[in-house]
Amino acid sequence: MILGVGVEPGTPAAHLLDAVAALGDVEIDAVATIDRRLDEPAIDAVAAGRRLFAYTTAELDAVDVPNPSAVVRRLTGTGSVAEAAAILAARATGGDGVLVVEKRRGSGVTVALAR
Incomplete structure (x- = not known):
């Protein structure tokens, strides 16, 4: 499963980790986001040990x-970060790029899952 992530600058890692936990017991193989957020600590926290796509x-x-x-x-100049990034990374890893969980908003974060 691919986790697509959008974060507002400076969002605490705990906010993103909480949003991911709210998705339930899901095995996340990779994380995907917009390139301009790669330096965000929240992205680092959720991507730890996983492949990261930008x-x-x-x-x-x-x-x-x-x-x-x-x-x-x-x-940002695009209408979607979490959903679009999840779809692109799912396709890049051999999946069909179908959203399993449409975007969900949290405190300063948005998450989505694709396969």
């Missing part, structure tokens, strides 16, 4: 997602 705004924006966000588009 995508540009243009790459993310080319993916059709069920829940695009006008706010995310205004802030």
Whole structure:
């Protein structure tokens, strides 16, 4: 399973870890996000020991997602980070790129799962 992640700058790692825990007992093989968030400690915390994928705004924006966000588009230039990143990384690892869990918002974070 691929975890797609969007985080607001400076979001505590605990917020992202809580959002991931709320997904239930899921085996996460890799984490995917937007390239400009690679230096966020929250991303490091959730990606520890896992493969990490990072995508540009243009790459993310080319993916059709069920829940695009006008706010995310205004802030990042793409309508989706978590869902689009999960789909792209799932495809990159040989999956079909289907969302298993559509985006869920937490405190400063968004997560989604794809296979």
